[in-house]
Amino acid sequence: MTVDIQKSSLLITSLLVSALLVGCKGSPFTESLEAAEMEQPMVANVSVLKAEKKSVTLFDELQGRVVAFRTAEIRPQVSGIITERLFKQGEMTAKNQPLFQINKEPFLIDIKEKEASLAQSNVNLLLAKRKYTRLQALDKSSAVSKQAYEEAVFNQQKASANVMQNEATLEQSKLNLKYATIRAPISGIIEQALVTEGTLVNKGDSQALAIIKQIDKVYIDVRQPASKLSTLRKLLSKGEATNQKGLGVNIKLSDDSSEDIVGKIVFSGISVDLNTGDLIVRIVADNLKRTLLPGMYVRTEVPRRSLNAFLLPQQAIQRASNGEAFVSVVTASNDAIKRSVTLDGIQDHQYVVSSGLKNGDSVIIEGYENIMPDVELNASDWNPSAQAG
Template sequence: MTSQLRSPGSLLAILAALGLAGCGQPQSDETSAQVGAPPARVTVLSVKPETVILVDELPGRVAAFRTAEIRPQVGGILEKRLFEQGAEVEAGQAMFQINSDAFKAEVGSAVAALQRVEAGLVRAQGRFDRAKQLVPTNAISREAYDDAAADVAQAKANVAEAQAALQRKNLDLAFATVRAPISGRTGQALVSEGALASVSSTTPLATIQQIDQVYVDVRQPASRIDAIREAGRSGQLDDASKLPVAIVAASGKAYPVTGRALFSDISVDPGTGSVTVRVEVQNPDRILLPGMYVRARMPRGVRHNALLVPQEAVVRDPAGTPQLVVVDDRKRAALRVVGLGEIVDRRYIVTSGLQAGETVVVQGQERAKNDAVVDAVPFSATAAQAAD
């Protein structure tokens, strides 16, 4: 009887023990999983000192290297246009023909006038030669001899005057053919055949622009020039005035040409506070045309031993302070506050808080807990750019 009463209690005790054991087993497995979790995988980059060129991308306008307006030097009716509009022309090439009949007639008249005074010179010279022979025998007065000498001098002056007049008439005849003053590309003809060409007209016959090399006039803030000079004096940056200037389209695409900075203007625009910098660009394929809006990447200094990290490596706290996750030799991650400079090719220049040779996390910072061991994988900039 006693044995039968004890059996249910024993069974309950056994079941209770089994239940407690069953509840405790999952808790033990969870703890074990936490303790044995693998380290977070991150991509890292070892920072090495580099030499970088700092540039300012500034707006600019293209201007022709030389511009010449074709204007007549004599008046008359235009008979012919001797060039193709928009074509390349050479200096001295005939561009327009003005009716030259009147100028030819004037040349003929000047030739006749020259012959007349030359004949007068021959006559005066003969008289002088005879008077010179008679002077020793006193067969002629001294006054007559002086008059003969003066007539020769007068005749020679008349000949010189007639020669100058003929030369001027020949120039007018030559000017009837209007020629290109410079080599370059023509625009449209502004005057058609049959029009009256006038020396006093305000409208040119056409315009020629030399664009095998061009100028790009860039607007640079005057404050930036002061900063560049100060950085150069302090030794932070080396002079970059001799470095080539890249020319970029408004869309951001770089043109296959480079230029060199010639000079900065000596005055500041009071309206914009900027200074004009003129850049000379070789333009053999005529890619850049006068009036085009472009952007010029102006080198303003060379920085040596600069430490650069990709932009995605930088994280910020709620206050906006820049930070980097640095991995030490034991694969432990640590959050570090750093100072940032400018962006060069999608990378920040780190000015403080980082040493050369240290390893920073580029991707996966959210998985790298402070003082936690991480699984570091080398970062590939090429792969990251391809993914972007």
């Protein structure tokens, strides 16, 4: 009995609520709420970037090989026995630093011999001068024959020449003693010693005693198709016109751009490889940290073309079903339209757009996926730092 009464009460309550809702449906309050919901516009938030045309240089990424800025093969200028090695292998050496010592004793003895010969020739010159002075006085009074006087003149000149000759040979002997200490002709890193103490070396030997390479600056030789030579020359001539020494090249050590080294193109080769059709482009770069070592292969970005273009973040570029590139632009009437664009590569992780835009266009960078018909756009300036964060 109690259960039936509860069911009847619940049914009556439900009927009263339904009647109340039906009675309120056409009320002014309900109609105003529904109208407000229907009239509220849909908004799409987008981030835009003002297109700005600027001068852009496009690059070809090419592989290059590092070459030492200077290379010196150490060879003896005199013959003798190596008595001492005066450097540590693989260390930095300064110009004129002693590297090897050849036995000095033979050169010291030779100098003494040359000094004795010079002293003897000076004595002979003194005697010849005295004889010439005596005969010169007698010749004025015709007290000596013409032949005797001429012989005195000749002997004095001969003695003087002997002195000059002995002075020169003495200087050569002293120079040989100097050459007995073999010194570094350039500053750089010296590689392993190719001879040891006790080795007999001779002037003119084909084998080097050691090799020094200067790498605080290095060359990077890059092969480039000869077909691009004219373009490269135009870029080089443009650099000369603006008083730039060489043409800038980026040397990529890793994917981290902060480790890049900037070099300069100093010249392009004049001979084309018959097998590949390439020519050598030489780049010079500072290498104070000695990051680049001779023989290493590195990636380089060699200038290919200069043009006026727009740089856009990669996310701004969209693709149609046929692969055509386009961007979305916000118009003055706050509508979004599509613009087909021409891409000429990527620079600094941004697309190079050569045509399809004009200065001042508001290009949508983020939020274009929210754009729908009859949707109001809420455009704000794109903040790349916020995206990076």
